[in-house]
Amino acid sequence: MDTTLTESAAAPGAAADTANADTPGGPDGGAALYRARRERVLAALRAQGGGVALVPTAPEVMRNRDADYPYRHDSYFYYLTGFTEPEALLVLDANADENQPASILFCRAKNVERETWEGLRFGPDGAREAFGFDAAFPIDDLDAQIPRLIANRPALHYALAASERFDAQVRGWIDAVRAQTRSGVTAPAAAYDLLPLLDDMRLVKDAHELDTMRRAAKISALAHIRAMQTCRPGMREYEIEAELLYTFRKYGAQAPAYGSIVAAGANACVLHYPAGNAVAREGDLILIDAACELNGYAADITRTFPASGRFTSAQREIYDIVLAAQQAAVNATRAGVNFEAPHDAAVRVLAQGLLDTGILDRQRFASVDDVIAERAYARFYMHRTGHWLGMDVHDVGDYRERGAQHAGETPPWRTLRAGMTLTIEPGLYIRAAEDVPERYWDIGIRIEDDAIVTETGCELITRGVPVNADEIESLMQDAQRGA
Ligand code: GLY
Numbered sequence: 001m002d003t004t005l006t007e008s009a010a011a012p013g014a015a016a017d018t019a020n021a022d023t024p025g026g027p028d029g030g031a032a033l034y035r036a037r038r039e040r041v042l043a044a045l046r047a048q049g050g051g052v053a054l055v056p057t058a059p060e061v062m063r064n065r066d067a068d069y070p071y072r073h074d075s076y077f078y079y080l081t082g083f084t085e086p087e088a089l090l091v092l093d094a095n096a097d098e099n100q101p102a103s104i105l106f107c108r109a110k111n112v113e114r115e116t117w118e119g120l121r122f123g124p125d126g127a128r129e130a131f132g133f134d135a136a137f138p139i140d141d142l143d144a145q146i147p148r149l150i151a152n153r154p155a156l157h158y159a160l161a162a163s164e165r166f167d168a169q170v171r172g173w174i175d176a177v178r179a180q181t182r183s184g185v186t187a188p189a190a191a192y193d194l195l196p197l198l199d200d201m202r203l204v205k206d207a208h209e210l211d212t213m214r215r216a217a218k219i220s221a222l223a224h225i226r227a228m229q230t231c232r233p234g235m236r237e238y239e240i241e242a243e244l245l246y247t248f249r250k251y252g253a254q255a256p257a258y259g260s261i262v263a264a265g266a267n268a269c270v271l272h273y274p275a276g277n278a279v280a281r282e283g284d285l286i287l288i289d290a291a292c293e294l295n296g297y298a299a300d301i302t303r304t305f306p307a308s309g310r311f312t313s314a315q316r317e318i319y320d321i322v323l324a325a326q327q328a329a330v331n332a333t334r335a336g337v338n339f340e341a342p343h344d345a346a347v348r349v350l351a352q353g354l355l356d357t358g359i360l361d362r363q364r365f366a367s368v369d370d371v372i373a374e375r376a377y378a379r380f381y382m383h384r385t386g387h388w389l390g391m392d393v394h395d396v397g398d399y400r401e402r403g404a405q406h407a408g409e410t411p412p413w414r415t416l417r418a419g420m421t422l423t424i425e426p427g428l429y430i431r432a433a434e435d436v437p438e439r440y441w442d443i444g445i446r447i448e449d450d451a452i453v454t455e456t457g458c459e460l461i462t463r464g465v466p467v468n469a470d471e472i473e474s475l476m477q478d479a480q481r482g483a
């Protein structure tokens with residue numbers, strides 16, 4: 001197994017391209033990529049009768065007193081711009097004629113003093129050139145420019161009711177246009193939610209996105225390997241977490257994609273348990289659900305392994321059931337099937353395993369179909385088998401088909417298409433209880449990999465870290481022997 005990450009494999013240097021204050025570059029992947037996405041949005045808006053789209057980036061958020069949380073751009077805004085500075089807004093004008101700008105950025109003005117403290121700002125001119133906009137203005141000109149840009153346009157398109165602050169800003173801009181109606185100006189007569197269009201675009205990843213996700217997956221897999229190799233009974237959960245965080249940054253990832261779960265022993269039965277102070281004891285399983293964000297894209301990996309490097313027989317039984325459930329879900333993942341197919345496949349294997357082990361009473365359930373019909377497995381498997389993955393760890397996109405043909409009824413589950421990316425993450429969580437065989441008490445196991453849907457199946461991009469129990473044991477034992 002390749003447990004090293006070479007320059008060519010992960011291109012760590014590339015991760016920092018857009019964040020290097022000394023040598024500002026353009027967007028990751030090149031300006032043409034983002035321009036093409038903006039053109040797709042403009043074409044879709046023209047087909048809907050025109051109007052102006054407004055896409056703000058995320059606000060900066062105060063952590064305490066004058067210290068901010070690390071800044072993270074808005075995913076929609078980034079998807080259409082590649083621009084990562086705070087205080088920015090994209091305007092797409094689907095009614096612009098040939099001589100007018102259709103793709104307009106508002107961003108922070110150049111400011112020598114602020115740049116001395118905070119680092120380089122592109123400024124409107126620099127950003128227009130590097131990121132390929134038709135025009136750019138300082139963010140301080142928003143209230144002067146937006147009413148002019150939305151006047152005489154039929155509609156607005158933005159994330160309706162997603163942010164009170166932005167809703168209020170839009171209202172102010174519409175009011176400013178209405179104030180001029182006696183001069184013959186018309187205000188937009190309708191507002192539409194822009195997000196369904198962007199969600200559908202984001203759901204199917206392009207080659208650049210898939211490449212970035214493969215790299216995020218590879219770095220995250222290395223972090224899990226390092227955690228397995230360094231874990232010893234007696235370590236605390238946060239010490240294991242430190243090995244993960246070290247690896248993310250070491251290979252150029254900007255941040256964890258979500259709060260790391262490092263759960264020792266019974267803590268693994270708490271689904272969103274954050275890494276805490278608990279000691280990993282001999283005989284405990286360690287469940288780690290952690291992955292990095294690289295250039296705006298998330299990975300999402302879970303592995304469960306024995307602190308000592310050897311599964312007990314009861315742990316191994318449950319582990320192999322979850323692994324078989326995951327394999328069944330993997331086998332059910334391909335273009336043309338619906339989103340629910342991998343979940344159904346995993347549930348069937350888990351339900352059978354719960355009967356075989358006697359965790360579910362074989363006297364009470366005649367067959368696996370009964371277990372499924374009564375949802376008796378849900379006491380031990382209470383989450384779904386996967387979710388979309390992309391810029392957001394629980395990425396955007398409907399899980400059901402939308403459209404007029406389904407009005408008034410529950411639409412069918414979404415059909416998978418090549419280029420969609422999702423997790424496959426079955427688990428079993430067995431709390432201590434009188435009616436459960438004691439040998440399985442407090443075992444919590446999840447196995448999670450990231451998949452790119454292909455025409456004939458799926459590509460698992462997180463298998464840089466072993467998943468088979470024998471392979472995990474030998475990786476850990478090699479490390480313990482110093483091999
Ligand atoms: N890490 C969050 C999840 O697995 O859904």
Ligand code: MN
Nearest residue numbers: 300423425448
């Ligand atoms: Mn997940």
Ligand code: MN
Nearest residue numbers: 289300301448
């Ligand atoms: Mn996860």
